[in-house]
Amino acid sequence: MTNARRPRALQVALVQAAIVIAIVVAWQFCANQRWINPFFYGEPLGVLQVGAKVIGNGSLLRNLAITLAETLVAFVVGMVVGSAAGLLLWWSPFWARVVDPFLALFNALPKIALAPMFVIWFGVGFGMKVALAFSLVSVIACMVAYDGTKQIDRDLRRMMETLGASKRQQFAKLVLPSCLPWIFSALRMCIGFALLGAVVGEFISSTEGLGFLIASGSSVYDLNLVWVALTTLLVLSALLQFVVGRLENRLLSHRRTH
Amino acid sequence: MAGAVLEARDISKQFRAPDGSTIQALAPASFSVEPLEFVSVVGPSGCGKSTLFNIVAGLETQTTGTIRFEGKEVTSLRGRIAYQLQKDLLLPWRNILDNVALGLEIRGTPRDERRERAMALLRQYGLGAFAERFPSELSGGMRQRAALIRTLLFDRSIILLDEPFGALDAQTRVLMQEWLRDLSRDTQKTILLITHDIDEAIFLSSRVLVMSARPGSIRADVAIDLPRSNASDVLFEPRFAEYKRELFAMIREESLKAFEASQLVPPPSMKAAAP
Numbered sequence: 001m002t003n004a005r006r007p008r009a010l011q012v013a014l015v016q017a018a019i020v021i022a023i024v025v026a027w028q029f030c031a032n033q034r035w036i037n038p039f040f041y042g043e044p045l046g047v048l049q050v051g052a053k054v055i056g057n058g059s060l061l062r063n064l065a066i067t068l069a070e071t072l073v074a075f076v077v078g079m080v081v082g083s084a085a086g087l088l089l090w091w092s093p094f095w096a097r098v099v100d101p102f103l104a105l106f107n108a109l110p111k112i113a114l115a116p117m118f119v120i121w122f123g124v125g126f127g128m129k130v131a132l133a134f135s136l137v138s139v140i141a142c143m144v145a146y147d148g149t150k151q152i153d154r155d156l157r158r159m160m161e162t163l164g165a166s167k168r169q170q171f172a173k174l175v176l177p178s179c180l181p182w183i184f185s186a187l188r189m190c191i192g193f194a195l196l197g198a199v200v201g202e203f204i205s206s207t208e209g210l211g212f213l214i215a216s217g218s219s220v221y222d223l224n225l226v227w228v229a230l231t232t233l234l235v236l237s238a239l240l241q242f243v244v245g246r247l248e249n250r251l252l253s254h255r256r257t258h
Numbered sequence: 259m260a261g262a263v264l265e266a267r268d269i270s271k272q273f274r275a276p277d278g279s280t281i282q283a284l285a286p287a288s289f290s291v292e293p294l295e296f297v298s299v300v301g302p303s304g305c306g307k308s309t310l311f312n313i314v315a316g317l318e319t320q321t322t323g324t325i326r327f328e329g330k331e332v333t334s335l336r337g338r339i340a341y342q343l344q345k346d347l348l349l350p351w352r353n354i355l356d357n358v359a360l361g362l363e364i365r366g367t368p369r370d371e372r373r374e375r376a377m378a379l380l381r382q383y384g385l386g387a388f389a390e391r392f393p394s395e396l397s398g399g400m401r402q403r404a405a406l407i408r409t410l411l412f413d414r415s416i417i418l419l420d421e422p423f424g425a426l427d428a429q430t431r432v433l434m435q436e437w438l439r440d441l442s443r444d445t446q447k448t449i450l451l452i453t454h455d456i457d458e459a460i461f462l463s464s465r466v467l468v469m470s471a472r473p474g475s476i477r478a479d480v481a482i483d484l485p486r487s488n489a490s491d492v493l494f495e496p497r498f499a500e501y502k503r504e505l506f507a508m509i510r511e512e513s514l515k516a517f518e519a520s521q522l523v524p525p526p527s528m529k530a531a532a533p
Contacts, residue, residue, distance in 0.1 A: 153345075155343050155345055156347055158317055159343060160364075161336060161337075162315055162317065162336065162337070162340070162341040162343075163361040163364050163412060164336065164337025164338075164361075164364055165364045173360070173364070174349070177349070
């Protein structure tokens with residue numbers, strides 16, 4: 001009686017589950033009635049069969065691991081290199097001004113368009129996907145970190161100067177700690193872009209990975225396989241967002257109270 | 259002046275405005291400070307008080323003039339004298355202890371030693387219980403006190419304070435003034451203070467410098483001779499009122515000049531905005 005007007009979490013979850021089940025059942029029913037052609041759209045029971053098969057023979061897990069590895073490598077390297085570059089721009093206002101338009105232009109470029117060139121440079125394997133995902137992540141990290149350095153109170157810098165801090169000390173004791181929250185707050189966005197880069201890289205040219213399963217499944221009209229790979233990608237993406245989101249919150253709250 | 263610890267002679271400063279014209283922020287200004295003096299600098303807004311302090315502290319360079327420190331001419335005193343800007347400027351990710359010890363940390367004092375010294379001062383000035391707290395957990399007055407302790411712990415013979423109590427409420431302000439007064443009496447420091455508050459200047463100082471309207475120069479040098487004992491007594495001394503009347507008249511006159519000048523010539527910001 002206390003919270004009669006407020007929807008309860010359990011009820012919300014039940015309705016959500018009911019919607020998903022209704023869609024899946026309706027889909028299967030339409031497919032059975034031949035109202036929609038499973039050859040073009042797939043069907044739930046077929047998806048389950050294919051799913052069981054690719055889980056059983058280990059190919060799903062292998063392809064998942066490939067995509068995950070590409071994503072994580074690009075994410076970590078991209079965050080570190082990009083943030084470091086952004087922070088270093090603080091060091092030299094002259095070079096920051098020189099680099100500024102190039103950075104803006106590169107940021108404006110749809111990085112996916114670089115993929116064919118990356119194939120030539122890095123081949124069709126792991127390196128190309130990492131390069132593509134890296135190009136997405138590092139630019140964002142760089143811009144976020146550099147913007148962070150611009151937000152630093154000018155008077156804090158003068159305070160450091162009055163205490164006789166060298167430029168290195170200013171960097172270590174003021175710039176880096178000031179910018180960490182900005183960099184942390186970009187983590188979740190960047191893991192999303194890393195996954196995007198990896199999967200698109202696999203679309204362009206590959207022999208393995210979730211993106212490869214989707215692309216090759218479509219090319220042979222195995223729509224059930226496409227659904228299996230898509231669902232797996234969805235779960236992977238949600239998991240990554242969740243884990244990195246937790247990490248982000250933890251790092252940020254640590255800084256707030258500590 | 260043979261005994262002067264700090265001497266600024268004919269310091270002037272010109273800025274180039276965005277529209278290309280030159281602004282004289284500081285007319286040649288000269289003053290000197292003897293060891294252990296408490297000197298306040300008062301003057302109308304925009305007269306160049308902060309610019310003068312920035313130059314003395316080595317954050318800006320003067321257009322003309324020389325600064326002598328302990329008898330020797332110097333190019334920059336950055337890091338050699340303590341300077342506190344208007345805001346408390348505590349680093350939000352450091353606790354009070356590590357904030358206060360920042361100056362020693364920069365100088366390379368070992369961790370245990372600097373913490374010990376910081377803790378001793380925090381205890382002495384009533385912040386011992388807050389050493390592990392973060393700036394966001396402290397009131398404005400406490401933060402300002404922590405900032406002052408940081409300045410003090412930087413351990414320089416001269417301390418410049420630029421309106422350290424400007425942002426505090428009236429009651430806290432009075433308490434902080436009494437605290438600073440005690441502190442200046444206890445420690446062997448030469449202190450220079452910028453303030454808008456004439457009472458604060460008279461209450462704390464042994465000498466008050468009055469600056470003219472922009473371009474600022476030192477218009478008057480008033481020695482304050484009041485018993486330096488208990489706060490409330492001093493405020494009701496007849497001589498306190500006399501000093502106040504004298505200083506008030508001068509500052510009012512300079513403020514009027516500044517106001518009239520601003521009526522004749524638009525300030526640089528407005529000029530720059532014109533097409």
